[in-house]
Amino acid sequence: MTAPTLTKDAVAPAASAAPTADAGWTAGAARSPAARHLPSLVRAIARKAGRGIWASGAIVLFLLLWELGPTYLASASTRVFLPPLHEVLRALGTLIDKGQLQNHLAASLTRSASGFGIAVVSAVALGLLVAWYRSLDRFLNPLLEVFRNTAALALLPVFTLLLGIGETSKISIVAYAAFFPVLLNTIAGVRTVDPLLIRAARSLGLSNFRLFQKVILPSAVPTIFTGIRMAGTSSILVLIAAEMVGAKAGLGYLIVNSQMSFLIPDMYAGILTVSLLGLLVNYLLVAVERHFSRWRTAVGSQSN
């Protein structure tokens, strides 16, 4: 926690008033008026770099531990099951060279994107209907509650039995898992539209359809996107599990198959790919969500 304190002191012009015992050089530099302008730029860069180092510190430590731990800390038998990082990266490189990783990745991406897409479209549509028609909500809600609280993976055998072991069952289970976060957030988004905005739009003589299009939907979009982001994460999670159980391609299959074939570095390469993919998807969805919620950014800091 010391590093953030340091950087904060550098930001505030009042740093000279702050206790300088551990703020040391930054506070001192701020105080000398002659050396204020150029050093401020240097300090800004240093601050950024410092923050970057601090933020990636845990990751670097973890990777170091992964690299050195198996060699120096673990017993020989453990080392077989936990190869150091460079072996995993080499295996990853080989998989990419042979084009295997791309195939598995493509298979997984196709499945999760299809399932995710189906889920988003159908859940937003159903969510809008349920939120708009109270009676439909009262009718459907109990059933939706039951399904929502049934873990998607518990239904995997059912999907496999009914839809076979092929693509259909995998896409379906992804769609199922991604469906509920989007649905619930869509309903919440529509429900929490400011009634005053609806009154204002009504007073302008808007029809129900226009009201929906111009007021309710835009107002609900940020909440819907929160649901979409959650759905993105869970769609990957469920897909990997489904591919582990029965598949001929995909990252889940790569991981399990490598394990069975005792290609332990390949297995870790698969796992690494999954986490990178998850990070990337989440990053993209957060960016999209932020783009659509720009107008909401300052709501918390300024009340009317």
Added chain:
Amino acid sequence: MTRVTGQTPKISLRNVGKQFTVRASKDQPEGTTLTALEGITLDVAAGEFITLVGPSGSGKTTLLDLLAGLTRPDTGQILVDGKEVTGPGRDRAVVFQQYALFPWRTAAANVAFGLEGTGSEGRRLNRKERADKARHYLELVGLSGFEDRYPHELSGGMKQRVAIARSLAYEPDVLLMDEPFAALDAQTREQLQEELLRIWRATGKTIIFITHGIDEAVYLGQRVAVLSSRPGRLKQIVDIDLGERSGDGDVRSDAVFVEHRHKVWSLLHDEVRKAQDAGHAKIRPDGFAPDEAPQLSKGQISTGRAA
């Protein structure tokens, strides 16, 4: 500032009444009805600026909703230009106390909101025409250069200016204003009152302005209509004649102003006390009146907002 007389009134209320069903509660499973407005008869001339004052719970907002066409009266009729009001229409615009701006739209896009449908001549404006109009009306309310700001980047007074511009943009004849300046600080409020008078003179709109401030009512209105405590009836209409206002003088400390103010105050005073004794509070738009719920002991709810 002469009132047009002898023609058909712009707005005509004939014996208008409105009742709400109070939600059923544990003690009264049947629910009861609550009369918010009763026997309101009032004519407003074209181009007139009329203010409406009344204690809390006297049905001011209910009356405005009726005029806007958001709800229908239970008795009587509301006519605009001789035609009965059956729903919201583009001949009337509402300005709300809470601004009601669309936060995902910039100031200009908010102003253009009402222009996006089919216009009164049955023609849709294209994007450029809408932007031009938005800019024009933002200029009218003194917000040139703020076209691209989002509502959260504007102060309360600026937001209300945008809301007024939005209402003016589709060129209604009538402006219905529901305590539009109540949430603003005193200076901004005075400034906006001036602006509103200027806009009114420049555009010749008919304005019905609801307020709980006596000063505001007397300052703005050519006539002040005083409503009684619940059920809201028209108690009296006070003609306000402050003479020709030069604009920069302090009208509010003028003897004539003080006299008018006192008159409205005395009319309102009894009603506020009555409302207070009965514990009346605001009726919510869905008809729920907190003070009408039987389990509450009467008189607990403050009506300090009135007057």
